[in-house]
Amino acid sequence: MTLSTWNINSIRVRLPLVLQFIQERQPHILLLQEIKCTNDQFPKSEFEDQGYNVEVHGEKSYNGVAILSKFPIEKVDTTFSGNTLEDQARFLSIEAKLPIGYSNIISLYAPNGGQVNSKKYDEKLNFFQSLKEYISATLRYDLSLIIGGDFNIAAENLDVYDHVQCSNNICFTIQERQKLRALINAGLCDLYRIKNPDKQEWSWWDYKGRFFDMDHGMRIDTIMSSYNVAQSLNDCVIEKAWRRKKSTSDHAPVTAIFSDEKS
DNA sequence: ATGGTAGCATGGCTA
Numbered sequence: 664m665t666l667s668t669w670n671i672n673s674i675r676v677r678l679p680l681v682l683q684f685i686q687e688r689q690p691h692i693l694l695l696q697e698i699k700c701t702n703d704q705f706p707k708s709e710f711e712d713q714g715y716n717v718e719v720h721g722e723k724s725y726n727g728v729a730i731l732s733k734f735p736i737e738k739v740d741t742t743f744s745g746n747t748l749e750d751q752a753r754f755l756s757i758e759a760k761l762p763i764g765y766s767n768i769i770s771l772y773a774p775n776g777g778q779v780n781s782k783k784y785d786e787k788l789n790f791f792q793s794l795k796e797y798i799s800a801t802l803r804y805d806l807s808l809i810i811g812g813d814f815n816i817a818a819e820n821l822d823v824y825d826h827v828q829c830s831n832n833i834c835f836t837i838q839e840r841q842k843l844r845a846l847i848n849a850g851l852c853d854l855y856r857i858k859n860p861d862k863q864e865w866s867w868w869d870y871k872g873r874f875f876d877m878d879h880g881m882r883i884d885t886i887m888s889s890y891n892v893a894q895s896l897n898d899c900v901i902e903k904a905w906r907r908k909k910s911t912s913d914h915a916p917v918t919a920i921f922s923d924e925k926s
Numbered sequence: 927a928t929g930g931t932a933g934c935a936t937g938g939c940t941a
Contacts, residue, residue: 672941673933697941699933724934725941775941783940815941833941869941870931913932913941 664762664921668694668811668886669905670772670867670914674729675699678706680911685713688902688918691733692759694770694811697912698727705729722752728770728812734759743797747789748774762923763895764807771812776833784833787815791842799849802889810851811886813867813914816843818853821863822882834883851887854899854919864901867914875906886919895921 667690671677674695685693698705698721705719715731720741730736738758742749753772758765774790777783802808816839820826829835847853865880874880886899899919906915 676933697933725939777940872930874930 664692664923665690665918666692666694666768666809666811666886666921667902667916667918668696668770668813668884669916670696670813670884670912672697672912672914673699674705674727676910677912678709680905680908682709682713684905684916685710685731688916690731690918691761692768693731694768695729695731696727696770696772696813698729699724700727718755718757720752720755725751726772727752728755728772730755730757730768730770732757732759732768734761743794744800745793745797747793748786753790761807761921763892763921766807766809766892767801769808769810769812771810771814773813773815775815776839779831779833779836788838788842791816791839791846795842795846795849798846798851802850804891806889807892808851808889809886809892809919810888811884811917811919813884814843815883816840817881817883818843818847818856821861822865824863824865824879824881829881834881847887850889852890852893854886854888854893854896855882855901855917856885857893857896858899864903865915866901866917868906870913884914884917886917892921897922 721727740756774787776787823829866884868875868880902916
């Protein structure tokens with residue numbers, strides 16, 4: 664089973680590219696972020712034509728998340744208990760019977776945070792606090808949880824192109840990294856890091872300047888899961904080729920491949 | 927320190 668996540672920065676602009684990605688990669692599940700449209704603007708039938716069940720949590724202009732699933736979707740939630748940014752479309756949860764077992768799958772678009780120490784920055788820290796408390800209260804030894812998306816925080820020094828230069832930048836301050844660490848410590852594994860313990864790869868490169876040409880990026884998108892799900896993991900890769908394409912997103916997709924056995 | 931690009935929406939916000 665293959666599960667991908669991709670911050671596509673507008674589904675209406677990126678529909679042809681996402682359809683091409685589906686054709687080539689054939690993910691059983693695709694988590695999307697920054698769809699930047701309302702539910703009725705989302706090209707649902709185009710994905711249904713490709714054999715996907717589709718759930719969308721959108722809003723006008725900004726944010727927005729969606730989940731495409733080859734497996735029937737059994738339960739849907741557009742927020743979580745305690746969500747401090749409930750008015751923004753950043754969270755979509757489904758349940759589905761996967762080959763690895765019955766699972767809760769979440770598409771997450773964490774806030775960027777704007778400027779360090781701004782109002783948005785505080786809201787970002789508070790959002791992660793509320794998400795950690797929810798995940799902590801929800802995780803049980805018999806629950807299979809997959810949470811993928813744009814976390815908008817790079818965890819470690821090897822997750823940014825220059826950890827000295829980036830240390831005061833949004834998405835890499837100590838305060839943010841502590842929030843991400845606390846979320847992981849609630850009982851999650853970073854599936855990319857399990858399979859690539861030393862690799863330095865990025866999932867996001869700024870559109871501005873020559874960031875992509877210079878390979879100056881950050882690894883802020885990933886797929887996390889409960890430990891039992893991680894036992895079924897075969898590989899996890901960042902698909903940089905999709906960031907190289909014309910008229911693409913500023914993020915690359917991340918894909919996890921699982922063995923089809925229950926863990 | 928600022929600006930560089932991109933999308934939404936058509937001025938300025940968000941990233």
